[in-house]
Every structure is written in structure tokens, then in C-alpha cells.
Amino acid sequence: MKRIVVVAAMLALSAGAVVAQQDQVNKTQAQMKETGKNAGAIAAMIKGEKPYDQATVDAALAKFEDTAKKLPTLFPESTKGLKPEGDYSASPKIWEDKAGFESHIASFTKVVADTKGKVKDVDTLKAEMPGLFKQCGGCHETYRLKKG
Ligand code: HEC
Structure with missing residues (x-):
């Protein structure tokens, strides 16, 4: 009887852990x-599809900074092999x-820190951003998988 209780408790625990890990994967995504x-x-x-807007630029750089800060904790080892719902997953x-x-x-x-404060208009945007986006692509190339 005692053993059954222990096993049941362990199952409940590990189910809880899986839910927490899937939660992390979804949050990361x-x-x-x-x-x-x-x-x-x-x-x-x-591309000139939208007019230059400083607030949008500042918000984007703040988001990139936030992501950079969070990246070290977004992929705990416990989430290895778990897949989010979208088109991509962690390699x-x-x-x-x-x-x-x-x-x-x-x-x-x-690069995000270096770019902050440098973008003031569309010319500086065009000068600074491709280098920053290269960082996104550089990581994705190796560490992101397209689900197929
Ligand atoms: C250090 C690595 C790294 C950097 C830098 C990085 N990413 Fe990612 N990114 C990942 C990984 C790993 C995934 C796959 C996990 C996922 O999709 O949840 C991902 C997924 C994504 C996705 C797909 C989300 C989905 O729908 O599944 C987008 C969009 C994205 N990144 C945009 C960016 C942009 C834009 C930048 C730069 C401003 C960036 N990333 C920088 C590692 C990185």
C-alpha cells in the first residue's frame, strides 16, 4: 500500500515537472x-514599407536587450527534446x-548594447541593424531547428 502511494506521488510529481517544462518551452517560444x-x-x-519611427526602434531594442538577458535561462536542460507548437524548435x-x-x-x-543609442534615423537604422540581425541568424543557423 505504502509503495503504491509512493509510486503515485512520484508519478504526480513527474507529471507536474513535465507540465512545468512544457510551460517553459512555450514561454521561450x-x-x-x-x-x-x-x-x-x-x-x-x-524596406521603406513603414515610415521611420523612433519609438518602434527603441521598443525593439529594449525587447532585444530583454531577450539577450533571458536567453541564458530560456533553455534549461530539462526541456531538451520538448517541442513548442510553432514551426521551430530548439536544437x-x-x-x-x-x-x-x-x-x-x-x-x-x-551587439545589442553597442547598437543602443546609435539609431536616430533611417540612415543609421540601415547602417546598424543588418549587423544585429546577423546575430539572430548566426544563432538560429546552428541552434534552431525547423520542424518538418
Ligand atoms: C543565442 C541564440 C539566439 C539568438 C541570438 C536569437 N535567437 Fe531566435 N531562436 C533561438 C532558438 C534556439 C529558437 C528555437 C526555439 C523556439 O522557437 O522556441 C529561436 C526561435 C526564434 C523564432 C521562432 C519562434 C517560433 O515561432 O517558433 C523567431 C521568430 C526568432 N527566434 C527571432 C529572433 C530574432 C529576431 C533574433 C534577433 C533579434 C533572435 N531570434 C536571436 C535562438 C536564438
Whole structure:
């Protein structure tokens, strides 16, 4: 009897842990989607589809900074193998090559910090942003998987 209780308690615990991990995966994806939305707003200004807007630029850079700060905790080892609902998921390389992943976070963080305060108009936007977006692509290339 006691054993059954223990087993039941353990099952409940691990089910709770899986829910928490899936929750983290969904939160991570929401953070990246928000980041993507902000990048899209910037891209529209670079392409001239939208007029230059300083508030949009500042909000995007604040979001990128927030993402850079959160990236080190967005992918705990316990979420390895879990998939969010969207089109992308985390590559196992995040945990297999932790040093490489962390160095991408560090360089992204640095570029975001360097870019802050430099963008004042559409010319500086066009000068600064491609380098920053390269950081996004550089990490995705290795550490993000397209679900197929
Ligand atoms: C250090 C690595 C890293 C950096 C830097 C990074 N990302 Fe990501 N990104 C990921 C990983 C890993 C995923 C896959 C996990 C996921 O989709 O939840 C992802 C997923 C995404 C997604 C897909 C979300 C979905 O629908 O599944 C978007 C959009 C995105 N990133 C945008 C950006 C943008 C824009 C930048 C730069 C401003 C950026 N990311 C910088 C690692 C990074």
C-alpha cells in the first residue's frame, strides 16, 4: 500500500515537472516570437514599407536587450527534446555545445548594447541593424531547428 502511494506521488510529481517544462518551452517560444515581431517592424522600416519611427526602434531594442538577458535561462536542460507548437524548435546542440551557444548569446548581447543609442534615423537604422540581425541568424543557423 505504502509503495503504491509512493509510486503515485512520484508519478504526480513527474507529471507536474513535465507540465512545468512544457510551460517553459512555450514561454521561450513566446519570447522569441515577440522578438521576431519587433525585428519585423524594423525590417518594414528598412524596406521603406513603414515610415521611420523612433519609438518602434527603441521598443525593439529594449525587447532585444530583454531577450539577450533571458536567453541564458530560456533553455534549461530539462526541456531538451520538448517541442513548442510553432514551426521551430530548439536544437539539441544547445546542450551538446553549451559553450558555443553561450558565446552566441554573449556576442548577441554585445551587439545589442553597442547598437543602443546609435539609431536616430533611417540612415543609421540601415547602417546598424543588418549587423544585429546577423546575430539572430548566426544563432538560429546552428541552434534552431525547423520542424518538418
Ligand atoms: C543565442 C541564440 C539566439 C539568438 C541570438 C536569437 N535567437 Fe531566435 N531562436 C533561438 C532558438 C534556439 C529558437 C528555437 C526555439 C523556439 O522557437 O522556441 C529561436 C526561435 C526564434 C523564432 C521562432 C519562434 C517560433 O515561432 O517558433 C523567431 C521568430 C526568432 N527566434 C527571432 C529572433 C530574432 C529576431 C533574433 C534577433 C533579434 C533572435 N531570434 C536571436 C535562438 C536564438
